[in-house]
Amino acid sequence: MEIRLNEKTLHYSVEAYGKTWTWAASFAPSITFEQSEEVVYFAQARTITHKPWKTGVGKGVLSHYEGFEGPAEGLSFETIVWLEEATGYVRFEWVPLSESQAAVRAVYWPGPMECQQSGGYTLLNWQQGIRIPNDWPVATTKTPFNGMLGTAGAYMPWFAQVEPDGAYLAIAETPSNAGYDIDHPAGGPYTHMNIRWEPSLGRMAYRRVLQYRFFAKADHNTICKSYRAYALEAGRLRTLREKAVQAPGVANLVGTAFVHTGIKTKVQPNSEFYDPAEPAKNDHVTPFSQRTEEMKAFHEAGVKKLYLHLDGWAEPGYDNRHPDYGPIGEEAGGAAAMKELVDTVHALGYHFGIHDQYRDYYRSAPSFDENFACRLPGGGIPEHARWAGGPQSYLCATQAPYYVKRNFKALEEAGIALDGAYLDVFTCNEGDECDHPWHRMTREECYAYRQACFRYLLSKQILPSSEEVNDWAMPSLVFCHYAPYDFMMTEPGSERHGIPVPLFNLVYHDCVIEPWMMDRVSEQEDYMLYALLNGGAPYLRRDAAYPNIDGAFGGLSVDLMQVVERCRVVSELHEKVALCEMVRCDLLTEDGSVQQTVFSDGTTVTVDFNQQTYRID
Ligand SMILES: [Zn+2]
CATH class of the missing domain: 2.70.98 (Beta-galactosidase; Chain A, domain 5)
Incomplete structure (x- = not known):
């Protein structure tokens, strides 16, 4: 050389x-x-x-x-x-x-x-x-x-x-x-x-x-x-088997189908999402009891393993007033109804976790104090009003572990038994830096504080999840909302930037559990094939918190029994390969329309995206 x-x-x-x-x-x-x-x-x-x-x-x-x-x-x-x-x-x-x-x-x-x-x-x-x-x-x-x-x-x-x-x-x-x-x-x-x-x-x-x-x-x-x-x-490659030594509940997520749904939406009039023309879009509540019945219905439909991720479970609704989120949704039945939902989930042999947030720092939060918002070097505080709760800045991550402990202690005291928890945006958005003299923080330190939140949850046997996946989070993250290909975030049929290849899974498949979108988005495209190729977990149901973003574009309707059957296929494969390394992924055609993955237990998955067929050997 x-x-x-x-x-x-x-x-x-x-x-x-x-x-x-x-x-x-x-x-x-x-x-x-x-x-x-x-x-x-x-x-x-x-x-x-x-x-x-x-x-x-x-x-x-x-x-x-x-x-x-x-x-x-x-x-x-x-x-x-x-x-x-x-x-x-x-x-x-x-x-x-x-x-x-x-x-x-x-x-x-x-x-x-x-x-x-x-x-x-x-x-x-x-x-x-x-x-x-x-x-x-x-x-x-x-x-x-x-x-x-x-x-x-x-x-x-x-x-x-x-x-x-x-x-x-x-x-x-x-x-x-x-x-x-x-x-x-x-x-x-x-x-x-x-x-x-x-x-x-x-x-x-x-x-x-x-x-x-x-x-x-x-x-x-x-x-x-x-x-x-x-x-x-x-030291970033920490496998699910290693994480399971500390938190045996990791096994509960192997072969599980994921349901992502919510309770209350409240888009504040000072939010960019507020739609004055359609008030119903800004304000709606689903009682906890309805979600309880849906869980029983999934069980009757034959779903054996399920993880329920619940949005909007506290007042004033989804993406509002963090980190002072609460009390538990009163209009939806209150703490007793939420406890009944969680207890029913457990009685069915299913698992439960909440959506939560420790970066978006809402001005409407009673404890909001500009002194704890991320301050830019040279002064100034980033602010916007993009999400449902309206005007916000970012909570300095030095403070996040304190709020996590306060809030999860309150849930424990309310008798809400959590198997997992989702801390929004940590693994999607950039690390912050903060120049406030009380808690100056570099971006590298920010990632360490985010991990401290995940590790705290792990220490309490609550499996940590976040929006996507990232290299820096692999020592502590157990699962995620999704880890999609870039094209899944744009309208089906959009031009692609290249051939999708599972680079992340070729490195970290055995370190994190990834739920995959299961939509048949068009006659030409079935996302279930990507779930199989990646040895991932299936979304049984994924209600979008906001329409037309985060890869929520609808698709062809499929009846419940068909959905359950499609999830069963993906879950059965996940049961086998979730803890295995993805050894290789080969393009069997030059354009990548036929791909094959090999897992460390010898399982081979071949998918043909054009013919919409798959084979598991
Ligand atoms: Zn700070």
Whole structure:
């Protein structure tokens, strides 16, 4: 292997296994700033030096940059690009020495690799995973949360590119304040992907590391298994079997069908969701007793294992007044009726959990105090009124574990026996940072506080769940609302960004339980096939909290007995493979319309999305 630096362009190239990886010609290392449109290039430093770097474990190039002007005045930094001899990994390290006068928005370095051979593709961790062939007809230039690592836009902190003559995997070893940019124009013929390092509390503060692993020959399976090995080393790969040692109730979710429904909706007039033309949409209540009868009906219909996720169970209704949610829905029958529902669920051999929320911080909450809202570095508090409860900011995550303990103690005292609990948005939205002096918090600390909430629940034998899944949450998360492919969040029939491949499950299938949408969304598309391919759990019923978002688009109607039968098939497979590693997923046709997964117990699932058939061996 060989690392080369072009002192004129400041481009690096890496020769590995006979292939030379070079940066896109259009790229120049650069920095952007807050409150300035000026882009500052590394090459504009008055002093730039390069020296050989050699230690006991590897060698490479050390570069020093200082003497910038404009918004970058005062900034100095070094880069170290080195090859680790024991592993063959190449690390690109960006090391701040002094901060600039203007706050940095992002550092763009290292650059995007050229990837434009016919047959080449990019692996993107946008939700469950996408494989984007270099010549794919649909453009991808924007992803959720602007590609911020730790969000639904990046379930795992890596990207990879595979060409016929070699491949690489790029892992962000410092993922907390980083995102990726992707440029895939319609038809390609290339995809450019680069990392973007962002500040922490307004400062670049610490060393950033992007680790490259090169391969002579690889596919998405090779890449995912290489990352799985990294996750194991990093302590993030904690299997369901390990979690079950602490919380034996994990077994209750194996082979379970999920029901997601609610009690009370109350959209406040000062919410963006408020619809003055249709008052009924803003205000409705279903008695707990009706949900109790529905549970009995599922039992009579032959559903053996079921987990009920209940929304809107307290006043003033779903997505209102958090973290001071309560009392238990009075209009729906009160605490006694909720207890009867929960006790009935248990008597039927089913399991129960609530929807809850410790990030959205509603101004209508009696305990709301701006002093505990996330404060931006330099002042200011992010606010909006998007959800049912109206105006809100974000509760600083340093405070979240306190509110979790207070609220779950109250439920325990009311006799509500919980098997699980869902803490909304933690695994979907970016970590927050907070600059309030009482509880200053970096984004990395925010993820740790979110995990503290999950771990508290685990310690109380309440299985923790959240909106989606993410690498950072794997040590403590047991299940989720869903972990869908990106296309499932858009209207059925929409153009796809690439071939759906289960990158997340190839790494973490045996670490978390994922319920899957089961809708037959059209004559051409049946989501049940994806549930099977992924060895996931089925949604028996999924009532959307808000229509037309979160992948809730309706679909063909199916009668209850058909739904129960479809869920039985998925649950039976889940019963077998829930705790197994997904060993590989192969595309049996080039377009990915026929795919096959293999699980570590030898189970093989083959699905044909065009013919809408499946086979389990
Ligand atoms: Zn804070």
